[in-house]
Amino acid sequence: MNDPIILLQTGISGLLFGSVYGLIAFGLTLVFALTRLLNFAHGSFMLLAMYGSMVLSQRFGIDPYLSVLIHVPVFFGIGYLLYRWVFAGLMESELIVVVQLTLGFVFIIQSALQLTFSADPQTVRTFATNSRLAFGDIVIRTPLIIALVTAAILAAALFWMLQRTDFGRFIRASVQDPVAAALMGIDVNRVRILAFSIAIALLGIAGPLAIPMWVLEPAAGMEITLFGFIVVVLGGMGSFVGAFVGGLIVGVAEAYGNFFLPGTLAPVVPYALFILMLLFRPSGLFGEA
């Protein structure tokens, strides 16, 4: 049972799941660091992306991986309008109002999905669903590898943007001191709306990546959001590196949890890890206290 190969495989699978968590958390960090807005509906949008891919696959035969090409502009647009029409006006509101409103959105999206697709869990097939790749003795399901490679490329691109482009510097400046940023001529509000749109677009990518690995059901939105926030806090609020590393850690912890613990108890691991982190290092792995 504790064959080292299997243990290694489990860990690698965990990394691959974790890379998707990292993408989700990166978007959340982007939004939260810039706007301090708590969007409980974040995960619900990813769910929308997943159902969207399912529709495209069933109706038009478009493989979920290809649907990313459609999702990116669509979700960018959704994020843009959502921020412009809703979240921009919430910047001055109390946190509790934002929470209420976004919880209301969770409700609406969940109900709409339930109405359209029924509450039953569904799975979607991709071209890679049943294939596996072997690396020596280690066998990994192909969809996980695709997820990791895509997420890694995206992560690299996002970090390059943050460190080397003006827009990336604007984002970091607006996070570290929005007043100074405004005084240097940065249109902080435009930075916020673009960043929010990027975050939602990222969900449009993370969704299809996650499809082969997860079961779809309308009620999952809140759990995805919770997971995302847990990763963000674990990695350290406001740290982009922390978001990815946190995602990987949560992925691996979850994988080993599923391996060693009985099925009903296994999901506890990431949450327990989160509580432990809060107890011993509340600022997170990479966060500033």
Add this chain to the structure above:
Amino acid sequence: MLEIDSLSVSYGQVEVLHSISLSVAEGEFVALVGSNNAGKSTLLLTISGLLNPTKGTIRFLGKPMNGLAPHQRVADGIIQVPERKRLFPRMTVEENLLVGGSNARAIGERPQMVQRMYETFPVLGQRRKQEAQTLSGGEQQMLAIARGMMAKPKLLILDEPSLGLAPRIVGDIYKTLVALNAEGLSVLLSEQNARISLQSSQRAYVIQEGRIVLSGNSASLANSDEVRQSYLGL
């Protein structure tokens, strides 16, 4: 160049600036002297667009500024080095400068301006890859001014540049500012420390409890009894 007319600003229901009128001509070096909470920062923040006045107007190069967002005022040439510097702490010296020079007017010459800043402030050149928060107080103030210069200001506003700095460093900073002014840069700065600001500027205003109580030639203000007692500690 900058004309402020009967400006009033409130925080919520409380009016903190009462009908302020002030001007800075092209090429002038003007000082705003006042104690803590006199309203200096409030006034400067309003000029930069971070606060909205309840009454009065601000005109820059003849153009009314009311309602313009901060980044639009930067585009017009109003650049502020805020109180307590407000650098981007986890960005490097070089990144701070790059951000400073990213507005439309300045970006064309940005690489050359960066070099010029390193020549004017050699210590910044030495520390170009260091995070801003690791610099000493004086170095940070220099970086803040350099960052402001990167934006190609027509009017450079500084909020208490001497705050928390050793006298020798303050002297260096003011020397730099005077030199920049001599090259044609208009400067408006606020200080609690009246002495050096009155020495370096041509004209000055004294602000107290949100009102301008004195104004005029800096040298004669420095000699006036009122100013000597209240602000020069004599």
Add this chain to the structure above:
Amino acid sequence: MRRASSDLLILAAGTIVLAFLPAIVSTYWLHVAIQALLFAYLCSAWNLVGGFNGALSFAHPIYLSIGGYMAAYLGAEYHISPWVSLLPAIVLSMVVCVCIELIVTRFKLPVLSYALATMALSNIARFVVRSIPALGGVAGLAVPLNAKGWWQFQPGSKSGFFYIILIATVAIVLIVIWFRDSKLGLQARAVRDNERAAEAIGVKAIMVRIKTGLLSAALTTFAGVFYCEFIYIADPITFLSPMLFIEVILFTAVGGMGTVWGPVVGALLLTPTGEILRGSIGATNPGVDGLIYGIIFVVIILLMPHGIVSRHRQDRSLLRRFFSAEALRASSSRR
């Protein structure tokens, strides 16, 4: 206090009117009424912590399930009356509450981390409970079939349950009125509005949070016992799923946080609304009811961000601020 006496009048009037309900309405509507009052109770209990003390707690499902499971377990194993089970359940809830508060308050956690931590704890509780066969695993623990009579918390008729929850709700409203006007209530609000300032004048925030939390936890525990007996089962999904508890928070928010009547109004208005939607449209088109329900929520929050019974005099509608360039400009210069 002038406010309290008018509140008491409203309470008395409402109670008298509601007391006649079982005689007037059908069993179906009585069932709805029971649920509405239960939500009114739960929202009022949560409001102590969430509204008056400003802590967005998702830990209350834990207290709810302690009540439910304790009643079901002790009833099934030892034939102990749920009324008696209430005592150890409350004690356990209070211990858990103190532990949670100590964990969470140690770090002066901002609202986000507090909400997340309590949500995580609820989820952990759900996974743990459903893994324990003695507690019925995934299916939960049923109330024993031979439990009958008021002493066993099984009045045998809907009106019996109705009167229990009616009295409980009256009691909790009285408690909330007392709390609001008490020193603890004042301190709770002070901590909510500005913790540092409150500490500066000698209010110990952690003590206030613990005391308020203990009261809220104990009250919620009773609701757990009631609900378990009412639906004849205590199971992990119904009692511990954060998604289901969200309704309590939303009802309280819509009704008005930090007020006596807000949670009651929110619950009494929205529970029947949801039920009507579910029964009419939901029967034919499952999902539409949830959609409309959610839209109603969002609309109410946009129009009355601080709730129907608001403690804020000027209720600035959020709609006015949306679609406006003003909002975009204002938000570019945050302190």
